[in-house]
Amino acid sequence: MKKRVWVNLVMAILVAGLFLTASCAKKTIVSDATTIEDQEKAKLEADAKAAAEAAAKAKADQITQQKLEDEIAREKAQKAARILAAKQLFENQDIHFEYDSSDLSEIAKAGLKEKAAWLKNNVSLMITIEGHCDERGTTEYNLALGDRRANTAKNYLVNLGVSASRLNTISYGEEKPLDSAMTEAAYKINRRAHFVIN
Amino acid sequence: MVSFKMNKRYYSRAMANKILLHIFFVFLGGHLIFLAPAYSRDYDYINVTNPFLKKTPVAVTDFKPFNGNAQEINIGKTAKAILKEALDFTGYLKIMNPVAFLSNPAESGIQLGEINFRDWTAIGADLLITGGIIETDGKITLKLRLFDTFNAKLLVGKIYTGPESQVRQMIHLFCSEISYQLTGKWGIFNSKIAFVSTVNGNKEIFSCDFDGRNIKQVTRHKSISLSPSWSSDGQWLAYVSYAKGKPDIFIKNIEEKRGSIINYKGMNISPDWMPGQQKLAAALSFSGDQEIYLLSIKGEIIKRVTNSWGIDVSPEFSPDGKKIVFTSKRTGTPQIYIKDLESKNAQRITFKGKNNTSPAWSPDGRKIVYVGIEENNIDIFVMDINSGMPVQLTMNAGDNEDPSWSPDGSMLTFTSTREAGVSRIFVMNASGSDPRRLLRLAGKQTQPDWSK
Structure with missing residues (x-):
């Protein structure tokens, strides 16, 4: 019997709950004033947001422009670096010779062709061609051999159309080795024509 | 009497x-x-x-x-x-x-x-x-x-x-x-030796007595200075220096502040004095080719001595001043030649080896000392001009270069790397015996020239 009373009670609560739920829905419809207040607030918020967005956009625009200027500067620097690299390549890439020889190998000729092309694109530059030898051979003979190597390189450039008046030569013989080791590898890099932009 | x-x-x-x-x-x-x-x-x-x-x-x-x-x-x-x-x-x-x-x-x-x-x-x-x-x-x-x-x-x-x-x-x-x-000869006791020594990375000309004593620094160019050569009266030194940016020949009076510079376009190298004269032979390349010229003490060209395409360098006069011995590459490898100043023909005297350079004429006129290179061995040879037979004077003792005769012909001074691989000035008897280091000085020494 007591159990039945509990079931009825639960049922009563559930029904009451149903009514309560129904009354809540009805309440939403009647609270219009509150809604208007909320809308005004939202509008303010939206305005603030728009202003913030505008500010952010302005800032972004500024950043973009800054970035472009940096890019121009970087490109300039890169171009200068490319010119410098080309200059350095011109100066650092030596033409090499066989032992006791001032003849130009195919590799040496190819290197001189590159140099001639570059010199024609940089007509204002004056060049000194240094002739060097490995340390084998006597001092005086090597001075003459270095002189010959520098002249051979010069004449080849002149034949490729570079003005002779832009090309100075000097022999250092065996006085300025790049590597003073007494090895074939050292001798090989020391037998060279070296190019200097004046 | x-x-x-x-x-x-x-x-x-x-x-x-x-x-x-x-x-x-x-x-x-x-x-x-x-x-x-x-x-x-x-x-x-x-x-x-x-x-x-x-x-x-x-x-x-x-x-x-x-x-x-x-x-x-x-x-x-x-x-x-x-x-x-x-x-x-x-x-x-x-x-x-x-x-x-x-x-x-x-x-x-x-x-x-x-x-x-x-x-x-x-x-x-x-x-x-x-x-x-x-x-x-x-x-x-x-x-x-x-x-x-x-x-x-x-x-x-x-x-x-x-x-x-x-x-x-x-x-x-x-x-x-x-x-x-x-x-029968006055000997070496009044003679001097000029040489090149490194000083703070530069090369300067020095001189000393015959025995390596009384060392004096002659130049202070702070550059590369090379190839000293005594005039026969010992009053002048000719040498090569890069002091003005390229190899030029400097002529300097030992006692007085007098001198001149020979600076034709290109290289001006390997000077040697004509015996008893104020004239020099030297290799110049202003023509585009390395040729030997006879020059006045002021550098005026008296005549062109060699005339062959290719390197001609390192002239040394015969004791009578009528001939020169020199290095030429006219046949493809550097060899030693003798030429009469008045005639056109040059006579090749070295036939052994592919690299013979740096000749010097003995005071009696009979022999030529020179440097021969074979398989990276750089050694000094002497040849009797009449017989043409080369005799090797140095062997298995570093690189040996720049031979120069003592005024009596009894000795030779030269450069050798035999001591720890560093270039030093040595002397030896003309037969190659008794080689010994001439002097002790900081740096590296090369190219000794014994006064006449």
Whole structure:
């Protein structure tokens, strides 16, 4: 019997709950004033947001422009670096010779062709061609051999159309080795024509 | 009949050096001892060019201090040491150990008549040198005698007087007399050697006495300076320097501030003086080709000497000045050639090896010394011009370059890397024997040139 009373009670609560739920829905419809207040607030918020967005956009625009200027500067620097690299390549890439020889190998000729092309694109530059030898051979003979190597390189450039008046030569013989080791590898890099932009 | 003989050059240089030495003949029993000029010419005791030369033993005795004071004794000791060192340097004399001596001329007498020659022949001394020293008022007088012990003969007797500072020069003058008496040549004792040495990474020209002493820095270009060459009177040095940016020839008077620069376009290198003339031969490349020219001391071209496409370099005059020996690559490898200045043809003299350079003509005109390179071995060779046979003088002792003859032809100076791989100046006898380091100096030394 007591159990039945509990079931009825639960049922009563559930029904009451149903009514309560129904009354809540009805309440939403009647609270219009509150809604208007909320809308005004939202509008303010939206305005603030728009202003913030505008500010952010302005800032972004500024950043973009800054970035472009940096890019121009970087490109300039890169171009200068490319010119410098080309200059350095011109100066650092030596033409090499066989032992006791001032003849130009195919590799040496190819290197001189590159140099001639570059010199024609940089007509204002004056060049000194240094002739060097490995340390084998006597001092005086090597001075003459270095002189010959520098002249051979010069004449080849002149034949490729570079003005002779832009090309100075000097022999250092065996006085300025790049590597003073007494090895074939050292001798090989020391037998060279070296190019200097004046 | 005069015993005091000096060739013109020797005499003039001694004068130029302002050596005020009073030279007297030695009196003996009131008579002048004359050494006839013909004597030394008829018979030379020593042939310095003989490659099988055996050293002649010589006894050098203590100097007799005439007043017996401490100064005489001390300077006498120094003078004797200088004498022994100089004679030993010649390479043809063997200085005997005094332990073997049986008598002491410093006590028993230094003159002929006071010497018991048997004491000297008994110990194997072929030659005997006695000395006396007198000090008066700061002036030093040296009485020096050279005896032939087997013939009991005075060969040279000289008295020199001067301040103490000139003792070394007095001894060297006496050595020149000894040399002339024994070899018929004045020898090396008045000669100098110019060379290149590194200084703070630069190369400068230096000079020193024949024995490596009295080292002086000649140039201060702070650049690369190379290839010094003495004029035959020893008054001028020609050398190459990059002081003005490229290899030019600098001509410098040793005593006075005079000189000139030869700076044609291209290289101006390897100068050599024409004997007895103020003219030079040098290699210039202003034409685009490395050719040898004859130049005035001011650099005016007198004539072009070589005329072949390819390297021509390193001219050296024959002693008579009529020919040059030089290096040429006209046949594809560097070889040694001889050319008469007046004729067109050059005669090749080296046929062995693929790299022969740096020739120098012997003072007697008969031989050429040069550098040959084979399989990375750089060595010095000498060739008799008539026979054409090369003889190797250095072997298995580093790189050896830049040979230059002593003025009497008895020795050669050269550069060698035999000591720890560093370039140093050496001397050796003309036959290649007795190689020894000439001097000790910081840095690397190369390209010695012995004065004529």
